[in-house]
Amino acid sequence: MRSWLKMIKELTIRPKGERKVRKSPSYSIDEDLKKPLSGQTVKEILSKSSDIVFREFFLQGKERIPCLLIVVDGLVDKNLLDEFVLKPLMVELVGHPELAKATLSNVIDITIQSLLPGVEIKKISEMKDAVSSILSGDSVIFFGDSSEAIVIGARGWAHRGVNEPIAESIVKGPHEGFAETLRINTSLLRRKIKHPSLRIISLKLGDMSNTDLVVTYIEKIASPDIVSEVLKRLAKIKMDSVIDVGYIEEMIEDNPYSPFPQIAYTERPDVLAGKLLEGKVGIIVDGTPIVLVVPAILTQFLNVNEDYYQRAMTAILSRFVRYVGAFVAVVAPSVYIAVTTFHQEIIPTDLLMSISAGRQGVPFPALLEAITMTVVLEILQEAGLRLPKPIGQTIGIVGALIIGDAAVNAGLVSPLMVIIIGLTAVASYAIPYYDLSLAVRLIRFPLMILAGILGFFGVAVGLYAIMIHLLGLRSFGVPYTSPIAPLRIRALLQDTFVRAPWWALKSRPQLMDVEEPRPNGKG
Amino acid sequence: MERISSHQFMVLGAAVLMGTTFLPIASMVTGVASRDGWMSVLPGFAVGIPYSLMVISLLEQYPQKNLLQISEILLGKWICKIIGIVYILITGYFGGLLLGQVGDIYQSSIMPLTPIGMFYLGGILLVFCLIRSGIEVFARFSEIIFPLIVIALVLNMGLSMPRIEQGEFLPILSEGIKPIIWGGLKVAPFAMEYILFIAGILTFLPTGKRELAQLKRGVWQAVFWVGFLNTLVVLIQILIFGPGETVSLVYGLLVLGKMVEISRTFAGVESLFLGAWFGALVIKVSAFFFTVNWGLETVFNLKGLKWNLGVGVVFMGIAFKFKRGPVLVMEIGFVDNYLILPFASVWILTLWGISRWKKVAGIS
Known part of the structure; x- marks a missing residue:
């Protein structure tokens, strides 16, 4: 029993000091x-x-x-x-x-x-x-x-060239992406920031893989506390191999139990350069095109680099759509459950009649109906993700059209539920960061259950609980919900929900201690 | 050591002061001052300003000490212990009653069939999360929730405006100024609830000269905005329902929410407003949970998870004891008028007076 408890403790509690994972045997x-x-x-x-x-x-x-x-x-x-x-x-x-x-x-x-x-x-x-x-x-x-x-130094091996990243494609802006080779990646970054204050510190991690990685930041813009914290946390890692940044991410993030990503990533040199100019720190690992960026805040996961390449007004509209999309992706199924189960009074009579006509003959309560459909959606997403592209598209069509239509015709689900779940899926694609999208998928389930049991009160309890969790998160000392809470009014108005025009971006974001004021413009 | 900024103190103070005062306030002041009740709201809240300034001047004199620790310095160990016990009992009891109000409001307005315990449980779980997360997270929570409460209030009032009957506004001061003073006295305990909270939060506040000035400004701003919003709430209810009906509607704003209709598309949106107002109640209950914790820690050196759990159980017990409606509202009124108001006003005045006297007399 004691050994079981010890094993459970080892699997659930991250050690505070040195983090040893699969330490190599001695040879x-x-x-x-x-x-x-x-x-x-x-x-x-x-x-x-x-x-x-x-x-x-x-x-x-x-x-x-x-x-x-x-x-x-x-x-x-x-x-x-x-x-x-x-x-x-x-x-x-x-x-x-x-x-x-x-x-x-x-x-x-x-x-x-x-x-x-x-x-x-x-x-x-x-x-x-x-x-x-x-x-x-x-x-x-x-x-x-x-x-x-x-x-x-006469290294030379077969490697992938500089291509456009698949996961971060944009319409307007540079199309080059990081590759798997560390030196190519640092050279791509150096081409963006040709200033002696760009620091690139080399380290090695992994007893067996001896993986090269670099920590990069801009001196006098990045907070020295954050830089030293990054180096300190990396030094604590003791593992036999580092194949991808994912190995490091979980070892250095502040709260490993949170579903929300606390470290941002990018495959684009322009994004990394922009973040370094905001005072952040990058971690580039050899063998992967993904670069980690710390510290990360929640709103950063809903903003994309293209916002800075478009006109301010269109960027604001794009951001608004993304924020609304994220909100819909979180609450749409739970609000539907709460309204149809507990709060029919807020629906106008005509719409109420139409909803109840659609639900007539459906043998399941709204909660079970929504959970079943969401699970089906998750299965379809997971199945389509790793299949070759043409088969993946087929899976989408089969799932969305054939199964959905058949389920409605068979009277297993109501047509409105199919619309709600479809809307939720589309809305979640508006979230630009995949990690945040995964977190949203995860929190949707408890919210649906709470809505099914307690209606809007349950949704409110769930949303407030998530809010309290988010408010307590930190990424390398920076509050995760900054600049909303704690309120940094300039950062909030300048570059959070909206993106001010370039001529108005006179100072760097006040998310952390920044030693040097920005002379003019974002970068 | 956790710290909150002057701005966070202002918003947190406003959120605690506001609490759910906007729900019963119209009924309370109109019962005393009739049609002129709206005029007594702002002066009633303003009572909190001198007391808050006294508390901040004590903080200036005794940095990073809460009022119980300052009491020990000024009045001695045993008197401080007695004050501490009274402080814990009053704030704990009141916090439990407010938790009871969560269930009462939800069950009486939108979910009559759901067991009341579920609302208590939902409320106390959130309060517990906030308590365990600490005062910084609590301050950030109020930074997000307070604007939502204000937006919900403004929307509720704005959307109810078509129902206003202008004739209800007049006559003004038909009974003279006396009822307004009595109405103000009904509101004053709300300000004293806020004072009891800031008595404990002092240890987390900045004590620099500039920050102290900002804290004082924060008090003025919090009291003014909360007083102003509540004045509007009372005025709107009087103009829509008339003084007679306003008195009989304990949660008049919920009734207003029920009457809201937007372009024949959405109606009865009080269930949506209740989401924001639930946040207000969570802030208020959490504030009193914090005060109990600070009291236990200062007086008996009791802190940690098991004591938090104990306080949570006590809150739940109190909430279950006074179940619903008029009994609960009467009990809250009793604690406000006969416990919180006299205790806070005497305690703060005494401490401030003694500290001034000692300062003038040169006694350290």
């Missing part, structure tokens, strides 16, 4: 990595993998120096390596006055300073650095039994 390799650096030891460690290439050659300097180049096949640009590393060292530079001076003791310095023209060349002396560099795609050259080596 003999761990001991090897502590040994002094030498080419032979590295070769012994990596020789069991067939994709590791060991290329031995000699340098003819003052003495004949044996060299060992180690790379991972598929992670390096072989042409680059042949043309600018092996060919000069073995052929073109033979007889070069500098090379002629080389001995085992000075060959590394001479090679770096005078022989190899590359930008990314550095000297290392630690075993773990050598192994990690090779496995990350760098090329490492060992010279004889020297305890130092050269790392050459």
